[in-house]
Amino acid sequence: MAHEPVLAIDFGTSTSAVALLADGRVRMVKEPSGDSWAWPSAVSWDGSRLLVGTPAEHRKAMYPSSFRGEFKRNLGESAPLVLGDASYQAEQLVTALISAMRGEAERLYGRPITRAVLTCPASYGPGDPRRGLLIGAGEAAGLTAVDLLPEPVAAAFAPLAGAAFEPGRLVLVYDFGGGTFDAALIRTTEQDDAEGTVEVLGHAALDDCGGHDIDVLLAEELVRRGGAALSSWLRPGPEQDDEKGGAKASGRSAAKSSGPTANAEDGLRRTLDLGDFAHRFKHRLSVEAEIEDFFRSAGLPVGLDRARLAELTAPLVTRTVACCRDLLDRCGRSADRLAAVLLVGGTTRMPAVRDALEQAFPGLLRGVEDPELAVAQGAAAWAGTATERYSVAGRPAGLSVPLSWELPGGGTGKLLQWYVGPGDDYPADAVFALVRLTDGGLWELRADGRPGRVAQLHSEAGSDISSGDWLVTTGRDEPAGRGRRRGTRAGALPSWEDLAPPPSTALPIGDGATAYGRVLLVPGGRHVVTQHGQGTVGWELNPDGLKPLWELPSVFRVVSAGCSGTLLAVVPVEGTGHAQRVDVVDVVSGEVRGSVPFDGACLTAAFSSDGTRLAVLSNQRRLRIFALAGGDVLTEADLSRYSMTGEQLVLDPALEFAAFPVGNSVIICHVQGRQLAQPPHLTVNDPRKLLALPSTAGFASGSSVPQAVDVWSLDGHAFRLHDPALVKPHLLAVSADERLLAAADPGGLVAVWELPHPATADEVREVPRSAQRMLFPMPVRDLAFGADATTLIAATDREIHVWDL
Incomplete structure (x- = not known):
């Protein structure tokens, strides 16, 4: 795991x-359209x-109502953000931005990237719901392991302008x-390598104090x-005169300019x-003492000097200094x-900010190589230091050895992913699993x-675990087969070798090297729909490979594909749920x-x-x-x-009956x-996956028994x-x-089972073993x-694997 490529994203x-x-080095990823390291958060x-x-x-000038910037400040709000005739939650817009970044990074790297570190304000404490929204946005963008890192902590790892800090020094990150x-107040530790490490003593934040707020003050002054x-x-x-209001409308634009909506x-x-004009003014006043410019849109000259800007921003800068002093007091320093005050962030380029800090902390100001890229660069450097974010297994004596781990921060977490499986040999420094702690951070089990x-x-992955839980058994002289799991008696159940997998053919998708964000197999086995980056592709499945049929330059959210193989799919375009329509797309054309x-x-x-x-x-x-x-x-x-669990609902082929999870049961x-009445003699308390049978009024779901699937019909047999x-x-067919x-x-x-003939009503028929297995x-x-x-x-x-049954 330590050698996986990692994206470090500073979402500003x-x-x-x-x-x-990746491969032991850090490189910035340019935005392809703007050819800049800075990606507009728009x-x-x-x-x-x-x-x-x-x-x-x-598109902002032409379609302003369809544009949205600075949506980071809307994260956590329940009201959606309206963009023209569509609307989104703020976290969905974050997902779109992360997806674009991930797509460009994968293009440069040439391989899939599924792990990331997202930076967040220090005000996003352990109980802040915005932490979960950021993690969810990253996961929705196709990242399976998402870590969070406070922005000032990331900045502490950024490349410095000048000599490195000596070990043991206190540094205030501003x-x-x-x-x-x-x-953040940090202390540099002993340098085990060229980069060294840092210890974070505390951090603080102001959510309503940033460069955007200075832009607002400056715009008000210009007005x-x-x-x-x-x-x-x-x-x-x-009735306003177009000549007084700036550029004169013409043609179709003029026709649209009448009426209250226009x-x-x-x-x-x-x-x-x-x-935008005020934002440019602010940047120019960082290098020029006085500016006179012509606001072309309004047809008016406007002027301002640096001294007036300093007056406007003084209250905001004073609040930041007070926040730093409060942090020092809380940390008892x-x-x-202090050995230095490290300046990070584009707003620190303003002379008014530097002058105020020099007065508050004389002789201590230090800079980074690039204030605007420091957080992303530092997060990448932090991601490469896995020395402090893992637990080592505890091992008692004995041949059959149970392993457990201690977890920090309350001793509980959620098991995200196993990297080993039964029968696997592992080296001395193997990473067994990845855990998300209660504070949202990632932790390795080694x-x-x-x-x-x-x-x-x-x-299992997805389960809650605690310090000291017996998670793994290792050390058997004879490896346990996949048929002897969870305490089953040796020989009582078929071993893995008893059921040899049938022959299969592996067909690569596209170039076979690119990982697709979504792969949908259309029932009937003849067509495939894939989604990757910003495109959707339809394929025909032939014995000799996959043939592309069509490609659309946008990603759809596929909510259904069916009609007994008639090649129809419900494919809402991005934002369809808010655009108030559902499209039916022909999978062939x-x-x-x-x-x-x-x-x-x-x-x-x-x-x-x-x-x-x-x-x-x-x-x-509804x-x-x-x-x-x-x-x-x-x-x-x-x-x-009905208090449905998640979005899961399935209907029978006649669209007469519906089944959906509610808590730990299934409602029909x-x-x-x-x-309707529940099926008799059947307890369904793992409804993570439901499936409607294709021709009868019946359903299948995950069973209360972890190694089983339940199938039942409305006439009573199961x-x-x-x-x-x-x-x-987690998948059924x-x-x-x-x-x-x-x-x-x-x-x-x-695993594949042959379904038996229906049992008598009110009876559950047990099928003790699958007919065939395959391990991918x-x-x-x-x-x-x-x-x-x-x-x-x-x-x-x-790949698409075609398995001959």
Whole structure:
């Protein structure tokens, strides 16, 4: 794990930066459109997709209501951000920005990148919900391991301008960025290498004090100096003279400029113009003592000097100094013990800020090589120091050795990922697993300095763990087979070798080297849809490989693919849930065959088996069934009285019955909302995955038994399918004739069962073993049976495996 490439992302209010740590070196990643290290933290909705960074900035003047910048300050707010005819939560916009950064970094690196460090303000404490939103945004962008690091702590690792700090010195990090102010008190430690390390003694922050706030003060000053002419220009009216208001509209733009909506749009455009003008003024006053410029948009001359800017910003700068002094007091340190005050963030380029700091901390100011890139560079350097973020296993004496670990910060966490499995040999310094601590940080679980072999894992990925939990058993003389897990008696269940995997063919997707963010197998086994970066591609699956059929320059959120292999898929374009429609796309041609109007965000959808109807569930838990030929609403039900767990809901092929998880059980109801009785003799308390059977009114789900899948029908019969080698299944597939069912676990194991004939009503029939198994070299993304149920297709993020049954 220590050698994985890591993205270090400084998500800033006005601009962001990204560094890539790979192969032992750090390099910055330029924004491809702007050819700059600084990525504008801005988005724009163009009616079909979300543009990020410089392309969004380019559309700002023409479509101001579809533009949004500085959305970092909206993180955690419940109200969505409106962009034209679409709306997003702030964390969705963060995901779009991170996705663009990850895509460009992968293009440069040539391989997938799934681990990242995101920096955040020091005010995002352990209990702050914005920490979870940032982590979730990174995971939604395809990053499986996301760590958080306070911005001033990251800055402490940035390359210094001048000589390095001597060990044992106290340094105050002063980080004045675009949206927040952060401070950290650090102490340099003994230098084990050229970079050295730091100890963080404390940090503090001001959420409402940044370069953006200075821009606002400066814009207000410019309006005062511009007088009535500039004030009038900012509030366009229907009869305002275009000549007095700046550039004269012409053609189609002039036609659009009439009416209250156009006036509001024009007013927003002018406010954005003023903000940009004030921002440029601020930067120029960092190098010029006095400026006189012509505000072209308003047709007015405006002037300002550096002394007046210092007066305007004095209250903000005074607050930052007070924040630093409070931090020193909390840490029990005085300013005279500081070796330096390290200046980070673009706002520290302002002479007014440096003058105030020189007065507060005389003779202590130090700089970094680049104040605006310091946080990203420092986060990358921090990501390369794994010396302080792991636990070593505790090992008692004995042949069969249980391993446990101590966790910091309360001693609890969530197990994110295993890097070893039963039967694996491991070296003395192996990383066994990755854990997320209660404060949001990542923590490694390592071997105890001795090599060995894994016999058994006792917790699944996603489970909560505590210090001292028995998580792994190692040290058996004979390796435990995959059939002897979780305390089962040797010989009582079939071993791995008893069931040899059938032959399979691996077909690369694209160039076979690029990892795709989403791989969807269309039922019937003939077509594949992939998503990567900013594109969606449809493929035809042939015996000799994958043939590209179509490509669209935007990523869709696929909420359903079905119709018994009739090549239809519900593919809402990005933001569809807020754009109030759901599109039906032909998987063969990529063409939109129709749309249904829809209110709210679409959580899930399903086709009827004959392809004539479409059921859609909204985020308000309202279920509607539409006729595809005309879009009429046939049935509507309010399911909000059910406390659904997540977004999971499945419907039977006739769209008559629905099943969805509620807490640790599954509720079954008629599509009109009337709840039905639960299947008899069946306890379903692991509803992480539900699947509707393709031809009967029945469903399948993860069982209360970790190594099993439950299948039940509304007429009362039920099956419990076991496989002792299977960890909790997270993917399910069933053949069109309902003869075979397949399940995949997070470790890449796929098991296939033959479904027995229906048992008598009110009886659960046990199936003790699977018919066939296969172990894939990486996690399986999707499963589907071929049309004739003689093949099973499994998709990883690089290959399609066709398994001959």
